[in-house]
Amino acid sequence: MEKYLSLFTEYNIPAAFWVNIQLTFWAAIGALVLGTVLAMMRISPVRSFAAFGTGYVNIIRNTPLTIILLFGVLALYNQLGFTLSSDFDQNFFNLAVMGLAIYHAAFVCEAIRSGVNTVPVGQAEAARAIGLSFFPAAREVILPQAFRGSVVPLGNVLIALIKNSTVAAVSSVAIEASSVMKQMLEFESNLIIPIFATFAIGFVIIVIPVGVLTTWLSKKLAVAR
């Protein structure tokens, strides 16, 4: 037990989780912006935009995140000399955020699109029938309902993003949870199971409230139909 408790003084476990939370925070903002733009492109009547959106989603969604993050470090940084910060560590952090945002934007796009698809066509027809033109109809009638429909899928993307932030280990972000855990497992071989349990429970504590919150929010905001 004492040996176990000493782990917390030897290794800074909360700092490791803090890196994952930071990765998640910035990547979530990036993915939300990019995903919203992609969703707008996909549902627009302009063919070329829609084709671009569909292509992006189909390509990115079917690519392993590991390849995307590895691409950032090995291809963009090593081979092309592309950097996002002059600071060595910050550069890898930013590359990881970029990769995570690019990957999850595809899922954000699909979440928003599925939200728009929950709105019955009759709503739009009714909005037009009472004389609303495109923007008022979108703002007053359709988007509020679409947003409510996409709360749960967006929450699920956020959960996936939190968990996937550990893959930043391949982007040379060295002090995030999975890398710190790996290091601890290698050095403290007689405490393998308690160390894993500590990190696993850490993620359970972060992830489950997000799930509960989105379910609660979606019930509270549910559109009665």
Added chain:
Amino acid sequence: MSASVLFDTPGPKAKRRILLINIIGVLLLLALLVVVVIGLANKGQMEPSLWATMFTSNAWTNFLLPGLINTLKAAGLAIVLSIVFGLAFGMGLLSELKALRWFSTIIVEFFRAVPVLLLIVFFNILLSRTGIVNGTDSPFWAVVISLMLYNGSVVAELVRSGVRNLPKGQREAGIAIGLTTNQSLRLIEIPQALVAMLPALIGQFVVILKDSALGYIVGFTELLFYSRTFASANGNMLQALLVAAAIFIIINFALSKLAEIVSRRLSSRMPDGKTADPDAELEAPALA
């Protein structure tokens, strides 16, 4: 057509405007493509030799194919095991016994909340330290076990929701002809739920295949690992990673299409026209 909610059928004026924006859009996309290609060319990345080495028989027979075979082996085994795991724990979630239901819920929720990478790193070290499997095999088994635990938990949740969505009459009819609740679950409800969840299940295979690439991090000799090894010798990392990504995309795209076709077939077959959503990986806190 998803566009129908927001956009009315365009009239002549709107059609002209859409055409104009469309042309601008195509030009923008072409411009983007040109910028990327010129940018790569300026860095000397469009050298034909860098790309051509990716399509030599040496690249394929010694690197890409062995890697792909290992990836498919791990993914295939993980798929089979996660279906078994999912059925067992799905039945646990639906059990009449409170203790069994609680146990299954805790297992399923736990493995859905823990990042797969943590599981892989943990099992890799656990297996190699305890010597349960041969040292060089431990990355492979770490990947298979981790994928089984995570995706099996997602499948268990699919089984549960599949059975819950069946009409109540199915179970009642089963009990009325003298089956126990357990028999009715096994013989009547789960077979129907399995059919309804097939598209979502195939969607989960895509997740398994993608996540098998995480094995790269613990040194599992899969496609990504071999691509990198090949590229380090040839100095064409960018090209090699793009080819590896393309292989994953082609296989996954085919699987996604299969899920769509199955979903369409089933929705014409099922009495209420309902099947699980092929995008259910978004519904369960899954994907990855």
